[in-house]
Structure formats: structure tokens, C-alpha cells
Amino acid sequence: MTQNSNIAAIASPPGVGAVALIRVSGPDAKAICAECFQGIPAVKWEARKQYYGKIIDREDQIVDDVLLTWFAAPNSFTGEDVVEIACHGGVLVTRDVLSTVLAAGADSAAPGEFSQRAFFHGKLDLTQAEAIMDLISAQSDLAVKAAREQLDGRLGTELGLIREKLITVLAHVEAHIDFPDEDIDPDTVDQLSSRLNEVIGMVSGLLATANQGRILREGLRTVICGAPNAGKSSLLNLLLGFDRAIVNPTAGTTRDTIEEVINLKGIPVRLIDTAGIHEGEGDVEREGIERSRVQLERAELVLFVIDSSASGEVAKRIDLPDGARVLRLLNKSDLPTHPDWEGEEGIEISCLTKDSADAIGEVLYQNLVESGAVNTASLTAINTRHQHCLRKAGEYLHNAAENLKAGESPEFVAMDLREALGAIGEVIGKTDVEEILGEIFSSFCIGK
Secondary structure (H helix, E strand, C coil), rough: CCCCCCCEEECCCCCCCEEEEEEEEEHHHHHHHHHHHHHCCHCCCCCCCEEEEEEEEECCCEEEEEEEEEEECCCCCCCCCEEEEEEEHHHHHHHHHHHEECCCCCCEECCCCHHHHHHHHHCCCCCHHHHHHHHHCCCCCHHHHCCCCCHHCCHHHHHHHHHHHHHHHHHHHHHHHHHHCCCCCCCHHHHHHHHHHHHHHHHHHHHCHHHHHHHHCCEEECCCCCCCCHEEEEEEHHHCCCCCCCCCCCCCCCCCCEEEEECCCCCCEEEEECCCCCCCCCHHHHHHHHHHHHHHHHCCCCEEEEEEECCCCCCHHHHCCCCCCEEEEEEEECCCCCCHCCCCCCCCCCCCCCCHHHHHHHHHHHHHHHHHHEEEEECCCHHHHHHHHHHHHHHHHHHHHHHHHHHHHHHHHHHHHHHHHHHHHHHHCCCCCCHHHHHHHHHCCCCC
């Protein structure tokens, strides 16, 4: 990325709509757009005010009627001069407006380049930049809320606090390195160990949110399984609210897995309908059953659907993965119960009634909350990249704590602390070692 270049791109989703948005950013964004905008002269533009006009190409042909807004640096999303052009939302007209802007001197923006510039200009840290995509791709209310909190800087603030505490510990250790004649006495070691353990606890707390983050972003993998004709596909259709899977009394109708996501009180749940598990006849049916078993091994939650009106001979032979969280659903409660299922534990449902969908949804939600899979009170949630960096930081912090307690040379402790600081800095995109020097000079008056 060239910092002094000017970039442009369509900022609205592809396809046809009432309005589309063209975004231009760079030191010459205003001049470039002024060249192809016919309306209020650029010298009269005021920041954050919309102006009506026309986009004119180099042949003086009208491309479209538009509304133009100028955001003056540094008070813009990217921190540079930004111009946003709202035009009609047709595919061709949007493309023509962008082509006209590019012909006036802008370059096509690379994927994510606007957010990247916002990061480089200090408008966002890396966690906030990542939250933009989380917000766009969120599939539930809680996922939107979690992304919104991260975009507002909640995760960055927590990581910033961890860095500050770690810098303080490192500054003390560095001071003892600079003054080798002054040993680290037991009281100081205890104080440093206490501060270090506090940092370790904070890092561990963030690592514990990784699973919640994955669920909010991808959905809880919930596999619907059971014997043929138990009502698995009917259950999927019931929970979705529309007919997604084919339902037929013929055994083996479902041959492959079907995935859909539902929004369960803000929690995304990825439902996976599978083929009925039994001794299959034919290669295709056996392949479908094998895929069902693979999905079961990967499931975070299993909805075990049982036809309570039929014999349990096949269903009771189905082996579920060890340790899997299982909800047993006794389907077809509108029919007489077969003796095999008298007194069996499970939730009685009928996939023919809307009430059953509400009951299953409530049980599912309570299961998620009580199991700790999602903590609705705290939506701080790290992603896979954050998890990798924080795990590295945790390892270095534990090494530093052990070396400090064992009385190892301060150089070894400082080395681990620096590595931990770098790993944490990777999360938010900040690894400035000058902060350590600043802490040393201000706290210990070195060189006074």
C-alpha cells in the first residue's frame, strides 16, 4: 500500500439497489472528485455536508445524478481526505461512476485497504479493524452486539490495560539489569510475581472467551441425528420456519447433510440435518450414513431425535460420541407411545406443532447458557488470531514467572516479558518498545 496514493471502490454490496456508494480516500480525493462532479464548486464544500450534482465523464456526458459528501482529514474513517458519492444503485451505473472517478486519477482499492489505512492513521487498532468484518458478517443479535463492542474498542482497551501492567513489570526488571549492583530483594520479587500473576490471569480470562467468539461468529455446531423416519428433517424445517429438507415416509430420503443457521435469542445455531443411522443398503445410502457419523464426531451439541411411537430397536443401537452434549427429543408425541419408550427421559415434542419449536428453542437456549458456551452478560470474544497470539504470550508469561520465582538472571525474565509484550502487541498492532524506556525514565528517574 502506498500511503500517498488515492484509492476508490464501491462500498455498497454488489447487486441492484436503490442507492450505491462510491468511496474515495487519499490526499487528492477532493480534487479528483471535483474534476468529475458538476454542482457546487469544491472550494465551497464544507466537511460532512451533502451536495447534489452530476458525475460527468471526460466526454462531458452525464453519468448519473449523485449526492456527494466530503470528510476532511483527519476527521474521517481512514484519517485521510475522504469523499463519498451516493449514486443510483444499478450495477452498470455504479460501475460507470467508479470508472469515471478512476479515470480522474484514483486507483482501485485493494480488499480491506480503507480499513488498513484507518489502522495506519491510528483511527482503529487491529481488533477494531477485524470487528468491521465481524459486524458485516454477524448472523445474530448477540454477534452484532459483540462486534459492536469490539469496534467500540472494548477488547482493545482490555489488551491495552494488560500491556500497561506488563510494561510496568518489565520496566522494573529492566531497571535492575541497568543497575546490576542492586539485587532484586525478596519483597520486590513477591511484588513483581503478584503483578505478573495478575497479568497471567487477565490473559487467561481473554483466552477463555475464544469458544464464545467462535460460536458467535460461526454458530454452534448442532447435529440432528437419529434412526430413519424419526423426524429429523421435519425438526429442521420446524426450527427454520420453512421447508428446507425433503420430508417423506420412505426410509433413506435424506442422503447428504444439510446445514442452516437459526438465530436463537441472539445466539447463532448451525443446524446440521443428517441421514438416518442404521445398517444401510447400497453404496449411496452407506455413504450418507458415514457422513452422519463424521458430523456426530464434530458436533458440539447433538439433537437425538427419537420416534416415540415406534420400536426402539434401531435407535437404541446408535452410538453417540463420548462426552457429547446430547438433547433427547421424543418426537411424535401426538401418537401413542411405544412400550420401548415408556419412562424414557427426553423432551416430548411433535414436529407438526409450532409449540414444539418454541419448547425446543427454550431448552436449547438454556442449555447453551447453563453450559457456559455463551455468556450473554459479557460479550468480549477473541478470534482465532487473537487466541494464537495470547497463547504465545501466556507461555512466555509463565516462563517469566517461573524464572523470577527461581531467582534466575533478570535478563532471562526480561527476555520472556519482552516476547510476551510483543505477542500481545500483535493482537492490537502495537509493539512499540519505546514505551518501556518511557516507563523506566518516568518511574525510576534513571539518568537524573
